[in-house]
Amino acid sequence: MDLGLKDRVYLVTGATRGLGNATARQLLADGAKVVISGRDQERVTRAAAELGDGAFGVPADNADAGSAERLIAAARKEFGRLDGVLISVGGPAPGFVADNTDEQWQTAFDSVFLGAVRLARAAAQELGEGGVIGFVLSGSVYEPIPGLTISNGLRPGLAGFAKSLSQELGPRGIRVVGLLPARIDTDRVRELDSLSADPEAARAANEAQIPLRRYGTPDEFGRTAAFLLSPAASYLTGLMVPVDGGALHAF
Numbered sequence: 001m002d003l004g005l006k007d008r009v010y011l012v013t014g015a016t017r018g019l020g021n022a023t024a025r026q027l028l029a030d031g032a033k034v035v036i037s038g039r040d041q042e043r044v045t046r047a048a049a050e051l052g053d054g055a056f057g058v059p060a061d062n063a064d065a066g067s068a069e070r071l072i073a074a075a076r077k078e079f080g081r082l083d084g085v086l087i088s089v090g091g092p093a094p095g096f097v098a099d100n101t102d103e104q105w106q107t108a109f110d111s112v113f114l115g116a117v118r119l120a121r122a123a124a125q126e127l128g129e130g131g132v133i134g135f136v137l138s139g140s141v142y143e144p145i146p147g148l149t150i151s152n153g154l155r156p157g158l159a160g161f162a163k164s165l166s167q168e169l170g171p172r173g174i175r176v177v178g179l180l181p182a183r184i185d186t187d188r189v190r191e192l193d194s195l196s197a198d199p200e201a202a203r204a205a206n207e208a209q210i211p212l213r214r215y216g217t218p219d220e221f222g223r224t225a226a227f228l229l230s231p232a233a234s235y236l237t238g239l240m241v242p243v244d245g246g247a248l249h250a251f
Helices: 018-029 041-051 067-079 102-126 149-172 187-194 199-208 218-229
Strands: 009-012 033-038 055-059 084-087 132-136 175-181 239-243
Touching: 009 018, 009 067, 018 033, 018 041, 018 218, 033 041, 033 067, 041 055, 055 067, 067 102, 084 102, 084 218, 102 132, 102 149, 132 149, 132 218, 149 175, 175 218, 187 199, 218 239
Parallel strands: 009 033, 009 084, 033 055, 084 132, 132 175, 175 239
Antiparallel strands: none
């Protein structure tokens, strides 16, 4: 299936590893060009080099108020246009209500929530008809995940913002979509599993609760994200797509 991605330009944040990186790889494989970002200069440079032709790296922290404009300006300067954005950031600190500090909440709010809002607002000003804004959220949008209290608090609010944005931008022909990953086999998920006294047992228990009985792969997520960002999904907006092997119980 031709997704219609040839020569289109996308900005993917948090793309030095994990879900953002997998999405950038798939976009490039289908003919798009990408600007990727991450907080660490060395990792961004290395990731862009590994992705190859058509990838351009910019070090940027989503929590920085100036990052959104810098990233969009980089896409315009390097590739002459911008067709879509995928906003992905590292997960907030794990912990329960009694564990997480005010500083952890504030750090997560600035990066996960406010940083995403800023970038989406800036992208909305840049994109034309056919543009798309995607958010990498979490299954916690619908079902709280034990031990991820900060994520449980912030992700649903960001999903609400995305839904509102889809209604505002729809008349301009700009789509807004959300992706809800659960247990995808990334460094982040392996780190969470490692917090258990028996990581292998924790993984086995988690897999037993997934109807497909396994963690997803980053490439499976990347293919889903690339489709939703592509012209092939031109009549899809305002929706939240679980990428979780059937783990989410809510409709």
